[in-house]
Amino acid sequence: MARERKLARLEVTVDGVIAEVEVDLDESPLGWLARRRGRDGRAFIAPVQLLAGERLRADFTRAQMSPRLTADWSATARRGRGSSPGMIFSEAALAARERVARAIEAAGPEFSGLLLDVCCFLKGLEEVERERGWPARTGKIVLALGLDRLARHYGLGVAAQGPSRSQLRAWSAPPEGGGAR
Structure with missing residues (x-):
């Protein structure tokens, strides 16, 4: 019997591109934590933390x-779905491994495990608490x-924030007398 999935639509900004993604909240422990509320009424993890973990x-x-x-023989004969254009399946997997390694390194040894x-x-x-x-x-x-550190690595934040210093493109001041001529 198939279970009904609880999908949530989340908006993600990656490299300046905004995309909407669906997340199965029952599949991940993060989804469970995002739906549960503490005594103060706030979710156990914030949406930005959920996005970073996902x-x-x-x-x-x-x-x-x-x-x-079991063995997976499908990668030997086809391109991976969702892989970048021009990348073969193994190159896309290698690029993803590098992204995981950078994220885990950014999280540090305290949080990576x-x-x-x-x-x-x-x-x-x-289960994790019991094991440790x-x-x-x-x-x-x-x-x-750990999710906060991971979100910071991905450039995700609760509020949008521009660069700390931007270039001045133009300066215009009204002429003396206060109005345009």
Whole structure:
């Protein structure tokens, strides 16, 4: 029996291009955390944190880094769907691996393992806390900090922000007397 999927549409800005993506909120522990509210009424993780985690997972999937139970022979004869134009399947996977490596490096050793476990291997926070011997609800705090660092690496923010300093393109001041002639 097929389950009904809970899809959410999120707006993502990557390299200045705005795109709308669908995320299956039941598939990822991040989706569960994004839907749950704390005592203060706020979600456990912010939308920007959800986007950062889902972006890491998308690259992880494209990089074919997930453990396989069987051999995959499909990559030898075809191009990958969603790969960049002009890239063969293995080049797209290699590029995704490099993006994952840069993201994990930016997250640092304190957060990288947790981000991989939750975002990529889809482990629940209780499982991660139990495996690491952490007190209950510690994982949520550490995950939020790691997702913040990951969002900063991806250039995602809660508010849009321009460059800290931009070039002056033109200067015009009204002529003396206050009005245009």
